[in-house]
Amino acid sequence: MANQFKADCTKENLKSIRDFVKMVLKGSTLNDIEINQMMLAVDEICTNLIIHASKNLPISIIEINIHQTPNSILFEIVDKDKNKQLTENKQFDLAPFDITKYQKPNLQNIIKERKKGGIGLMLVQKIMDSVEILIENAQQTWRMVKLLQTQAY
Numbered sequence: 401m402a403n404q405f406k407a408d409c410t411k412e413n414l415k416s417i418r419d420f421v422k423m424v425l426k427g428s429t430l431n432d433i434e435i436n437q438m439m440l441a442v443d444e445i446c447t448n449l450i451i452h453a454s455k456n457l458p459i460s461i462i463e464i465n466i467h468q469t470p471n472s473i474l475f476e477i478v479d480k481d482k483n484k485q486l487t488e489n490k491q492f493d494l495a496p497f498d499i500t501k502y503q504k505p506n507l508q509n510i511i512k513e514r515k516k517g518g519i520g521l522m523l524v525q526k527i528m529d530s531v532e533i534l535i536e537n538a539q540q541t542w543r544m545v546k547l548l549q550t551q552a553y
């Protein structure tokens with residue numbers, strides 16, 4: 401079963417994104433803690449796309465697809481460029497995030513420096529069983545998979 405949600409890539413749409421994820425997952429076998437963890441992971445990726453890629457301007461659309469199987473839930477978060485000419489402007493750094501170069505932050509340093517932010521992707525990787533980024537035709541797709549515990553009867 402697949403569910404889809406689309407919105408402009410702006411902070412104002414984050415609540416609607418969270419509401420969509422919660423609504424879809426409420427029909428699953430996940431408990432409230434697991435649902436909140438999934439919501440956090442999706443929210444973190446969407447927030448990063450909004451803040452870092454589109455600078456909170458509606459220059460792209462976030463499309464969220466949630467595919468459920470008996471054994472897993474697949475989240476696809478697609479950042480679609482709405483206007484190629486606008487984003488070719490130098491004020492937008494739309495180079496896709498390279499997850500292979502990501503280094504987990506040192507939590508002790510973050511606490512010591514009282515640094516705000518910097519641990520979101522680490523949380524996403526702890527919550528999800530798989531995280532990858534696909535790049536194709538002016539869009540990047542974040543694919544996150546959560547494996548479900550199968551119940552033995």
